[in-house]
Amino acid sequence: MMSDEAGRKDWMGLLARAKPGRIAALLEGAELAEPVTYLRAPEIGSVMVRGRAGGTGAPFNLGEMSVTRCTLKLAGGAVGHGHVQGRSRGDAEAAALVDALMQGAKAEAVRAAILAPLHAEETARRQARAARAAATKVEFFTMTRGED
């Protein structure tokens, strides 16, 4: 069960962080959509983001972020939850559908068609920034020191 939960956490996070429009676009291309019943129609709201004083101390409220969520059910009974950053109802619905499909027979197809490309895009994006940051790392060297 734990590994199922860890896997689900991973894909839900990946879906939440995806660039606007990407999940819906990949889903459309893959023709994996199924009829669904909404348990909670896509809804835009906010989440209060917290930090910790001193980075590690007592929590405080930093400010809110926009989040859109959706819950739906497939004909087979699988319930999918989607939470995405931002205000795209389409993305929240697509994320919920992917979450539901990942619990059934189409999981591998969904992983290949949607999760794998999202993961590759995010990794490339992160690596590009990390590589630029690394190029600005200071390499100190001592010039001259002392009296002679």
Add this chain to the structure above:
Amino acid sequence: MYVAVKGGERAIDNAHAWLAEERRGDREVAELEVAQIREQMSLAVHRVMAEGSLYDPDLAALAIKQARGDLIEAVFLIRAYRTTLPRFGASEPIDTADMACDRRISATFKDLPGGQVLGPTFDYTHRLLDFKLAAEGEVPPAPSTDAPAEPVPHVTGFLNREGLIEEAPADDTPPPDLTREPLEFPADRALRLQALARADEGFTLGMAYSTQRGYARNHAFVGELRIGAVTVEMEIPELGFAIEIGEITVTECESVNQFKGSKTEPPQFTRGYGLVFGQSERKAISMALVDRALRWEELGEDNVGAPAQDTEFVLAHADNIQATGFLEHIKLPHYVDFQSELELVRKLRREAGASDMKEAAE
């Protein structure tokens, strides 16, 4: 006193129509797209997100366009929009030690694990206008280096090992929320940090600068400044576990401050903390200095009567939307108020005139 008056509708409609036209500017010049503002005016977008207290770059960019670049007006629009959103909950506290750093510098240690990473900074630029930007032209890609993933621990952790700096032990007290309960004094540190995180950058900078100039001087060093992306996690009740709901860019500053010790604390370094949405190091450093000044009481320091030590003064005046709301309302019609003032001044003058005449007669 307010009195309802009628008769301005047409003038108001026409004023707003002209506002829209002025916002558009010269039609010979291409119209700005919201995405252009988001991508190319990103630090303005970050400021509007920080002070609007809502992380949403597209909305902040739209607000800047609508406000014709007036950032406080844009913050106002974001604050107003924010109140329309249902609150889904609160996140787990973000883990800034796990940040993917674009920038990470320390003014206190030269060699430190993770290194000094300058990032996309204005520091060391010559502050000369670059006329090449006025011409069209593509920017070459910035150099990149293969980056071995390396942990970037917080600098204060090194000082902690020697016991030379006060610790910030983890604690899970649910923080107060000034968007739900009106700000009341005394305000604990969690409430102060929330208010400072959304405070006006200029006000926070001025207060921080006052501490550097000697009003409650606290000898701050930038122990660490880091800017980068952190993921945000939230517990989802339906799932029974926490998931990541997004990724945000934040700026964090930890100041390290000299401290001679007090009745309750040994001599050691103390800390101020700044955390702000977006890339905004001026604000984050300012916040850390003001946070440290406001901590005088819990550290057993003397209150020297400096403005930056006065929680009520700082927090009650730091919010630019509250401030501008009250300030700007005095331009709205106060005809009846003013009429009574006018009557009063006339009466006083009549009385003063009468007594002058009486004195002259005597």
